[in-house]
Amino acid sequence: MPELPEVETTCRGILPHIIKRNITKVTIRQKRLRWEIPVRLLQQQLLAQPILGVSRRAKYILIELPTGVLIIHLGMSGTLRITSESSILQPHDHFVCTLNNGKSLRLNDPRRFGCVLWAKKPEELTIFQRLGPEPLSTEFNANYLHNKARKRQIAIKNFIMNNHIVVGVGNIYASESLFLAQIHPEMSAAKLTLEEADKLCRAIRKVLKAAIKAGGTTLKDFYNSEGKPGYFSTQLKVYGKTGEPCEVCERPIFSTIIGQRTSYFCGYCQVKR
DNA sequence: ACTGGATCCTGATCGC
DNA sequence: TGCGATCAGGATCCAG
Numbered sequence: 273m274p275e276l277p278e279v280e281t282t283c284r285g286i287l288p289h290i291i292k293r294n295i296t297k298v299t300i301r302q303k304r305l306r307w308e309i310p311v312r313l314l315q316q317q318l319l320a321q322p323i324l325g326v327s328r329r330a331k332y333i334l335i336e337l338p339t340g341v342l343i344i345h346l347g348m349s350g351t352l353r354i355t356s357e358s359s360i361l362q363p364h365d366h367f368v369c370t371l372n373n374g375k376s377l378r379l380n381d382p383r384r385f386g387c388v389l390w391a392k393k394p395e396e397l398t399i400f401q402r403l404g405p406e407p408l409s410t411e412f413n414a415n416y417l418h419n420k421a422r423k424r425q426i427a428i429k430n431f432i433m434n435n436h437i438v439v440g441v442g443n444i445y446a447s448e449s450l451f452l453a454q455i456h457p458e459m460s461a462a463k464l465t466l467e468e469a470d471k472l473c474r475a476i477r478k479v480l481k482a483a484i485k486a487g488g489t490t491l492k493d494f495y496n497s498e499g500k501p502g503y504f505s506t507q508l509k510v511y512g513k514t515g516e517p518c519e520v521c522e523r524p525i526f527s528t529i530i531g532q533r534t535s536y537f538c539g540y541c542q543v544k545r
Numbered sequence: 546a547c548t549g550g551a552t553c554c555t556g557a558t559c560g561c
Numbered sequence: 562t563g564c565g566a567t568c569a570g571g572a573t574c575c576a577g
Binding site for chain 1: 547548549550551553554555556557
Binding site for chain 3: 274275278306331345346347348349383385386399433434435442443444445489491492493494511533534
């Protein structure tokens with residue numbers, strides 16, 4: 273799925289096409305996503321109102337209207353694209369907003385792990401209240417991470433992928449960040465020293481910023497709002513590189529399953545302890 | 546309060 | 562070529 277950089281790329285891509293436009297039609301072809309799309313509520317709330325802004329919180333895309341916020345999550349396989357209003361609907365185009373500029377905003381999500389929600393204010397939703405800090409904010413720092421990690425026996429990789437701890441770090445960028453910070457993904461979070469926490473925070477920020485700059489990572493099916501891929505995959509150091517030489521020490525990259533997710537690391541640069 | 550595992554889906558790929 | 566097994570970028574929920 274889209275991790276934070278892909279969601280950020282999507283937000284930036286759709287913004288100029290939808291800002292200040294009105295939604296003239298809402299089409300919901302499949303309402304059974306992660307949570308059922310509130311069809312009637314959206315039909316009531318979205319029509320004939322100007323879109324005031326587009327932003328992101330965690331991996332949620334927030335489209336602000338005068339009476340509330342349309343909240344979209346892309347799940348594992350979702351894309352949100354701008355197309356011409358007349359272009360033919362594709363399989364898995366579940367949710368479509370037709371705009372008064374001849375364009376459409378389309379959520380396509382084959383696996384249907386995404387969601388479309390409505391809230392007066394996102395903060396009123398439980399799922400938003402539980403979210404940890406944005407990784408690119410000052411709130412996410414060495415002291416915060418070190419303090420949260422105390423007494424947590426879970427593997428550090430799972431820990432940083434937990435959106436109650438910090439948002440936006442998914443399976444790709446977790447592996448990449450830990451490689452950059454030279455921390456073994458299976459190390460228990462409780463062992464994280466303040467120094468390592470600092471290194472890890474910086475690594476997460478660096479990786480995410482670089483990925484945003486590159487327009488995200490396209491493995492196979494991430495495309496931005498204009499249908500183009502992201503180019504961060506050329507900068508990946510370990511993700512998907514089992515057996516290939518580590519860029520630093522030239523020993524082979526290992527992969528293993530941690531918390532049901534494949535994890536990639538260098539067994540030499542990221543010493544286990 | 547934490548932790549690991551199951552779970553929601555479709556589609557691509559791989560081995561036989 | 563066909564078919565079943567396995568694996569995917571997420572995150573919630575549930576049992577222990």
